[in-house]
Structure formats: structure tokens, C-alpha cells
Amino acid sequence: MPDKPLTVFTYAASASLAAIALVYFFHPAYLIDGDGTSSSASSRKKGIVGLYNPANDCFINCVLQSLAGLGDLRVYMIRELHRRRLEGSEVYASVPSKDSTGKEINAQKLLSLQNGEVTEGLKDMLDKLNEKPIYRKTISANAFIRVLEHAFGTPVAKTQQDAQELLQFVAERLQEEYHAGCQARHRFREANIQQVRAQESEESGADQGDEHTASVGLQSYVGSVIKSVAKGETEDGFPLEGQTESRVECKFCGFIPKAKPTSFVMLNLMVPQTSSSTLNDCFDSHFKTEIIDDYNCDKCRLTHALEVYQKRLTEAKGSEGKAKLEKGVSKIQHALEEDPERPPEDVTLPESRFAPKRRIARHIEMKQFPKILIIHLSRSIFDPYSTSMKNLAKVTFPERLPVGGLVNRRIYRLSGLIIHKGTHNSGHYETVRRQGSYAPYSNPNASSASGPFSRKASANPTPRSSPSIRPTSAESALKETFDSASDINGQPGTSSSSSLPSATDSAPSTDPSSASDALEGRRNDAEESMPLSSEIGTPTSVPADKYLSPPSTAIHSRTSSLVEVSRLKRKKKPIDRWWRISDDKIKECKLSEVLGMTKGVYMLFYEMERSGTDGG
Incomplete structure (x- = not known):
């Protein structure tokens, strides 16, 4: 007969295994997702996938982990790649020989852009990072590195690279692939339109008037289709792409040139050289009004040219010379009235060094707000007499960031950040990201309040x-x-x-509200x-x-x-829940700890808040 302690130990072990089996079978999502507030920190670490760092790969790992926490980016990639598969490879296989300006096109590069090579490789990588593993898991970024090397045609160096430069290259590449896909779809539609128009003109046996009427009708119909498709592409565009406008105003004549929008995928802000600062201070220094001297104003230059021509006209003696000067004066006056930025081509203006120098006010405005706002805090200090140094100023940043003016304002919510430890020439990168359930693993219809499986309670529940x-x-x-x-x-x-109730009360009423009031x-x-x-x-x-x-x-x-x-x-x-990720080492942290990482913050990732969505 076995000893009593051994029997007790066997019974306790059996009971423990039974309890574990019950919890596993009846609450599997609790253990896998790690949503239980009473679960241990070691078990909750299983919900995040780490990355190996074989040879100074922290700059690549931190970029991938930060992008994995951006839900809008993953939704865009799923939609874009699914659209390309539905439309077929023939849409993106056509490559023109020259662009709109007449320059020759690199066919191999354009074909890679139209196929979305980096977009597909990044989506596969982010899908692996957002899995819900039941055990601690670490993967490698070599698959995505090979995609980058094939797309750019050059190997990725592993010696102390900058995470901001890598993210800039990847974001710009994704932007180019999006626009290349839009242009390929536009060319494919134009080719189909020309083919249909040619078939209509060949098969039509009517006279020239009827053929012209049919052609105009077909053209208007096709034009409306193109505009509707282009509008849809603009609404669901690249989520990292935004636009700014630089506006200039001459303080002498008050002329404001037409602003040209400039697209960006990352907002570069300079950190002031102080002991501590805020993110709002960095925004103010970037978007503040700047006074610039010794500027050549287009309107002031034309005004100066008009004065020169008028002076020459008064001194001219020959009739032929006067007629030429009078013609030049009239053209300059017309340019001043219509568009001072476009001087007359057949009129020789005085050299720009003789034009008066003016003082202008220059400021930058946000023209188009991106869905995902990536902020790079530039900490480089360049000294001509020494090597570059790192700005160690503390920069405080909020969880909810308002961007824009009082009339046109957007609110962004913090999704992650990249921290840099070390000097300007060497160091280590870490990622801090918010945990969320993103596509394709999220179910946006789970909390829907409509349909047969609605979770909304009835106004009058059955007793x-x-x-x-x-x-x-x-x-x-x-x-x-x-x-x-x-x-x-x-x-x-x-x-x-x-x-x-009496017979009158129980009779069916034609007014549902009266019956409801009586019953209430x-x-x-x-x-x-x-x-x-x-x-x-x-x-x-x-x-x-x-x-x-x-x-x-x-x-x-x-x-x-x-x-x-x-x-x-x-x-x-x-x-x-927040996670601090250093390659394959993962540690859970709180929001207060995240907002306290002011000394090493290097890049910030914000996602635009939309009405009707919760931030979970």
C-alpha cells in the first residue's frame, strides 16, 4: 500500500490537472487573448510576438513593431491587396514607355510598384506580429528584409542604421505603390474607353450627326464613371499621406502667391535646445509665422520692371522704340493685374539682382490630415567645429493630440512610440505600442446593436x-x-x-403608441x-x-x-494595455509610464480619432 503523503500528492496533482482542463475548455479565449485582469504578467506576455536581433537589427525590429500597432495601416493594406486580386493582374501588367513629361520610365521599377511588392511583404510581416499565440513566440524579420532588398535593388546594411531613415524609405515606397496602382487603374480604364469608342464608331451605320451624339453620350458616361472611381480612391487613400501648404505674404505690397501643397508621410519636428520642452512647442516652432528678409517678391519685381520701362519710354526719341516700349508696358500691366507669378515671356525684365528686396511672412498650414500621423523628433545638433551631437532634452507628449486650428481641427490618439538609448552615433531602439485587436483578427461587428444577434436589451424585458x-x-x-x-x-x-381588461381594452388598437401608453x-x-x-x-x-x-x-x-x-x-x-518591446524581450507597462518616457522619445505614432469608434 503506498504511503499517505504520496497519495495526497497524487490526489492534488490530479485535481490541479482537472481544474486546468476545465479552465482551458470553457475559457480558451481568456488564456489566449490575455484579457483577464487577474492573469499573471508572464501569461499575458504570450499575446505579443517578438523579433530576433542577430546583427544590429533593432532599427528594423522597432519599425515593424510600431507599424504592427497601427490598425488603419493594416486595414489599408488588406483592402488594397484584395482590390488588386479582384481586378486581375492584367490591370497592373501594362507599363507605358514614357511618362506625362516625355521622360523614359524604368519599366522594371514601375512594374514592381504596380504589383505592390513592399505592401504585400509588409502585410505578411505585420500579420505574423499580430497573431495571438498561446506560448511565447519570437520570429525573424529576414523575410521582409529580403523584400526590401529586392524592391530597392540593394542590400540592407546592418551597421548602426537610423530607424527614422528606414521608416521614411518604407513609407515613401508604400505611397509610391499606392499612386502607381491608381495610375495603372486609370490607364486601364482609359484603354477600355478608347476600345469601346472605336467599336462604337466602326459598328455604327448611322450618319455623322448620330455618331457624334452617341460619342458625346458615351464620353459623358465614361467621364462620370472615372470621376466616381477617382473620388472613391481619394476618400480611401494612403493613410500615412498628408499635405501641407507654405503660404508667403509680402509685407510691402501684401501680395500672397498661390500656395503649392507638399505631401508628406512623416512630420519632422525640431526639438529645441533646452532642458525640457513639450510636443506643442515643437509644433509651434514648425507651424509658427516666420519673418524672412531679402526676399524677391514677384509682384514687386514686376512693379520695378514697369517703372523701368516707363522711364525708358519718357526718354525714348524714335517712334519705333516708343512703340516697342509701350507694348512692353501694356504686357507688364496685364501681368500685374492677372497673375504676377507669370511674367510676360516676350518682355525682357531687369535682372533679379536689381529688383528690390522685401520682407515676407511665411507660415505652414496643414492642408490634408493623414489618418496616421507619424512624428519624428529630430534630436541632431550640428556643430561646424565638432562632430554631431544628440539633443537630450525631455519632450513631454499627450495621449490625445489636437492638430489644426479652431475651425479645422483633428484629434489624434497615441498608438505607439520609438525610444532611442545612447549617443548620436550608436545606441539601441525600443518600441512601446498599445495593444489592440486589429484586422484581420478583429471582429468589428461583435458589438453591433442591430440584427438578430443584437446585444442591446429590450426596453420592456420579459419578466x-x-x-x-x-x-x-x-x-x-x-x-x-x-x-x-x-x-x-x-x-x-x-x-x-x-x-x-375589458373587451374594449383588449381589442386591437390601430395606434401602437396608445396601446403602449395604456399598458405602461x-x-x-x-x-x-x-x-x-x-x-x-x-x-x-x-x-x-x-x-x-x-x-x-x-x-x-x-x-x-x-x-x-x-x-x-x-x-x-x-x-x-501597453507593451515595451526590445527585440524579443517584452515587458508590460502602464500609460503613465509611457507618458513619462520623455528623455528618450524619438518617434511618435498617432491615429486619428473618429466619431462612433471606441479606442479599445
Whole structure:
């Protein structure tokens, strides 16, 4: 016979295995997703996939981990690649020989852009990083590195590279692939239009007038289709792409040239050389009004040229010379009135060094807000007498960032950041990202309040009667009455009434609101006239003929309904969880700790908030 301690140990081990099996089979998502607030830190680390660092790959790993936390970017890549597969490879296989300006095109590079080579490689990499593993998992970024090397035609060096430069190259490449795909679709549609137009003109046996009318109708129809498709592409564009405008105003004449928008995928902000600063200070220094001297104003230059020509005209003696000068004066005056930025081509203006120098006010405005705002905090200090240094200023940043003016403003929410430790020439990168459920692993329809599987509670929930009390005949009659009221209202009936309804009351009404009001009034009267004791669920002595249902049943029904409604209305608070990732080492941290990383913050990733979406 075995010893008693061994028997106790065997029993305890069996009970532990049984408990683990029960938890695993009945709550598998709890362990895999790590959403339990009471789970240990070691078990919650299983929800994030790490990256190997075989040879100074931290600059690549931090960029990939930061991009993996951007939900809008992953939705864009899924939509873009799915669209390319649906439309077919023939749409993106056509490569023109020259561009719109007449320059020759690198066919191999354009074909790679149209096929979305880097977009597909990045999507596969981010899908692997956003898996929900049940054990600690670490993967390698070599597959994505090979995609970059094939796309750019050059190997990726592993010696102390800058994460900002790599992210700039990747983001610009994704932007080029998006626009190359749009242009390929546009060329394919134009080719189909020309083919249809040619077939219409060949097959048409009508006269020239009818053919012209048909051609105009076809052209207007095709034009409307192209505009609608182009509008859709603009609305669902590249999420990292934004636009800024640089506006200049001459302080002498007040002339404001036309602003030309400049696209960007990353906003570069200079960190002031102080001990501490804020992100708003960096924005203010970038978007503030700047005064610049010794500027050549186009309008002032034309005004100076007009004065020179008028002076020459007064000094001219020959009729031929006067006629030429008068023609030049009229053309300069016309240019000043129409567009000072376009001087007359056949009029020789004085050299720009003789034009007056003016003072201007220059400021930058945000023209198009990107869905994902990537901010690079430039910490480089360049000294001509020494090597470059790193600015160690502390930069505080908020979780919710307002960008823009009072009229045109967007609110962004922090999704992640990159931290740099070390000097300007060497160091280590780490990533801090917010945990979220993104596509394709998220289910946006899970919390939908419509459809047959709606989680929204009914306005009048069905009462639950006590199982220990059998329904009486009066209760059956009342149930039939409530069923009829439910047929009228489209909702289940509620608890007790003070008396049986008459034939007039039980008749179907054509006004659903009147039936609902009458039913609500009977329920309120019954609740006000029903005496209750101090202990819930213990009724006082009430005559049986006064109430149609036993008081205990009514009280229990009312209590059950209130408990059920409160339980359904209780929303689960989303868990705001952050992860600090250093290659394959993962550590959970809090939002307060993230906002306190002011000394080493190097890059910030914000996503635009949209109405009707929660930030979980």
C-alpha cells in the first residue's frame, strides 16, 4: 500500500490537472487573448510576438513593431491587396514607355510598384506580429528584409542604421505603390474607353450627326464613371499621406502667391535646445509665422520692371522704340493685374539682382490630415567645429493630440512610440505600442446593436416568474392579455395589472403608441398600489381577489427584470494595455509610464480619432 503523503500528492496533482482542463475548455479565449485582469504578467506576455536581433537589427525590429500597432495601416493594406486580386493582374501588367513629361520610365521599377511588392511583404510581416499565440513566440524579420532588398535593388546594411531613415524609405515606397496602382487603374480604364469608342464608331451605320451624339453620350458616361472611381480612391487613400501648404505674404505690397501643397508621410519636428520642452512647442516652432528678409517678391519685381520701362519710354526719341516700349508696358500691366507669378515671356525684365528686396511672412498650414500621423523628433545638433551631437532634452507628449486650428481641427490618439538609448552615433531602439485587436483578427461587428444577434436589451424585458409557484388561472388570463399587448406593440408584455381588461381594452388598437401608453399606465398603477415589506421577495398579506397574480411572483418578476436590465446595460471597460518591446524581450507597462518616457522619445505614432469608434 503506498504511503499517505504520496497519495495526497497524487490526489492534488490530479485535481490541479482537472481544474486546468476545465479552465482551458470553457475559457480558451481568456488564456489566449490575455484579457483577464487577474492573469499573471508572464501569461499575458504570450499575446505579443517578438523579433530576433542577430546583427544590429533593432532599427528594423522597432519599425515593424510600431507599424504592427497601427490598425488603419493594416486595414489599408488588406483592402488594397484584395482590390488588386479582384481586378486581375492584367490591370497592373501594362507599363507605358514614357511618362506625362516625355521622360523614359524604368519599366522594371514601375512594374514592381504596380504589383505592390513592399505592401504585400509588409502585410505578411505585420500579420505574423499580430497573431495571438498561446506560448511565447519570437520570429525573424529576414523575410521582409529580403523584400526590401529586392524592391530597392540593394542590400540592407546592418551597421548602426537610423530607424527614422528606414521608416521614411518604407513609407515613401508604400505611397509610391499606392499612386502607381491608381495610375495603372486609370490607364486601364482609359484603354477600355478608347476600345469601346472605336467599336462604337466602326459598328455604327448611322450618319455623322448620330455618331457624334452617341460619342458625346458615351464620353459623358465614361467621364462620370472615372470621376466616381477617382473620388472613391481619394476618400480611401494612403493613410500615412498628408499635405501641407507654405503660404508667403509680402509685407510691402501684401501680395500672397498661390500656395503649392507638399505631401508628406512623416512630420519632422525640431526639438529645441533646452532642458525640457513639450510636443506643442515643437509644433509651434514648425507651424509658427516666420519673418524672412531679402526676399524677391514677384509682384514687386514686376512693379520695378514697369517703372523701368516707363522711364525708358519718357526718354525714348524714335517712334519705333516708343512703340516697342509701350507694348512692353501694356504686357507688364496685364501681368500685374492677372497673375504676377507669370511674367510676360516676350518682355525682357531687369535682372533679379536689381529688383528690390522685401520682407515676407511665411507660415505652414496643414492642408490634408493623414489618418496616421507619424512624428519624428529630430534630436541632431550640428556643430561646424565638432562632430554631431544628440539633443537630450525631455519632450513631454499627450495621449490625445489636437492638430489644426479652431475651425479645422483633428484629434489624434497615441498608438505607439520609438525610444532611442545612447549617443548620436550608436545606441539601441525600443518600441512601446498599445495593444489592440486589429484586422484581420478583429471582429468589428461583435458589438453591433442591430440584427438578430443584437446585444442591446429590450426596453420592456420579459419578466421571469418564480419556478416554485405554479401559475393560477388569473395568471394565465393575464399572460394572454400581455401576449395580445405584445402583438400590438411588437414587444413582450410586462408585469402585473390591477384588474382584468375589458373587451374594449383588449381589442386591437390601430395606434401602437396608445396601446403602449395604456399598458405602461396599468403597470405603474399596479406597482404603486402593491404594498411591499422591508425584505425584498417577502410579500405582505394581501387579499387574493385584489391582485391577479401572487405578490411574490410580481415582486420576483420585477426584481429579476431590474437585475437583468442592469446586467445587460453594464459595459465591460476596455483594458488599456501597453507593451515595451526590445527585440524579443517584452515587458508590460502602464500609460503613465509611457507618458513619462520623455528623455528618450524619438518617434511618435498617432491615429486619428473618429466619431462612433471606441479606442479599445
